[in-house]
Amino acid sequence: MPTASSDTKRRALGKGLESLLPQRNAAPTPVPAIHAAAAPEPAGRPLEIPLDHIERNPWQTRKHFDEAQLAELAQSIAATGVVQPIVVRPIPPLATQPPGHNPMRYQLITGERRWLASRKAGKTTIPSIVRQVADEQVLEMTIVENLQRTDLNPMEQARAYQRLSQEFKLTQEQMATRTGKERASVANFLRLLRLPEAVQAKVEGAELTFGHARALLALESPEAITSAAQKVVALSFSVRQTENYVQGLINPEAKEKKDKPQQAQTEDPNVREAEDRLRRTLGLKVKIEDKKGKGRVIIEYSGLEDFDTLLEMLGDK
Structure with a gap:
């Protein structure tokens, strides 16, 4: 059962996206499946839009979707429907469409998992909120939504923060405010991008955790980090063991003293x-x-x- 503290945390994580995209609660309004006569309603009420009229978000920063979780969501949607509408924006119809057949087309902004799961569930339409937004705002909203998720791997989060920094010139403080995170957490994720690519791949593949990666970053050279990462994975070190191992590499004299029990520790x-x-x-x-x-x-x-x-x-x- 959700606790009061978990509800508070979810509200905090939602601040960034809500500031970019205010939500309204209303009953879904059906829209004809073919013709463009039913334009998006200005009040922002959900519309039932055909899945085939919605295109994927080209700025999606998320690359991997867990198939088991997607199948589980599809089962839930098949049984109870989509609880939270997705968000889309209208785009021009295809030039290849024959005269008189120009269905409204939309592009996903947020809710790609729900869109994919609805297709798996055999649904033909999905409740959608239509927004008129520019390309830059779509990109920012997509990144912020992804960062508010809990199942992104550390490297996906690091690259998302990097895009907010490079493409929107946001400071770490501003990124923390938009995503509901601590500024120190944003800084630590960005530092993961200093890891050699081979080590980043191990973090992305869950061979190394965020804690392992942070410990390895105390080493100075990419060669030292890569070598240490290989040993950490091979020996299945815990984060604490990795921290001790790295400190031993940085300060071998201290490690040698620590390994001699007969010497008194003065520290x-x-x-x-x-x-x-x-x-x-x-x-x-x-x-x-x-x-x-x-x-x-x-x-x-x-x-x-x-x-x-x-x-x-x-x-x-």
Whole structure:
């Protein structure tokens, strides 16, 4: 049963898309299956539009749809119908259509899974809200909707944030606001794009998790990251084991001391725990030098991109 906290979280995640595309609740209105006489209603009420008159979104950032989940959704739609309308926009009719036969055509903006599942379920129409929007707004709405989903893999999310940054010049703070995420989370996803392509493929294929990837990013060179990733996958390391392994590669002297039980460990465990937390949060090498409650925090970065991300996370816009 959904809890109050889960309902609050869903509302928060929906803020970004609602700001781009206000929703209205109304009963679906049938539209003729062939002729263009029934134009989209200005009030935004759902229309029953033939599935064959709707084209896929060419700006869809999502590349993979789980077939088992799609089949499950199709069964649900076959039994109870589509609960939430999809969103489309009208597009010009095909020039190849014969005279007098010009059915309205539409292009998907959001709801591709529901559209695909409806076809699998054998439906002929689908409730749709029609919007008049420009290409740029379609792209932004598509990306924001995808980022609000929970089943995107980390690399899909990273590339979606990259598109918002490059094509719409949004800051990390603005992207966080649009998608209902924390700014630190946006920064961490963007940092995944620094991974070598072979390692990105392992993350996309679920061989490595988001936590594994963040730990590997503490290494400086692409060669070191690739080599470490291969070992992590081969030995089925947990995220914690990966963090320890990476820190051993970065600071082999500390690892050697740790491996010698006869040597007393002089480092305060509280300081060590604070270092570990900062490393996991920032994805960078961190050293705390503490002497009786006074000292300094040293954060190492390997490039200007890391430095800019660090400034963003510290609140410097």
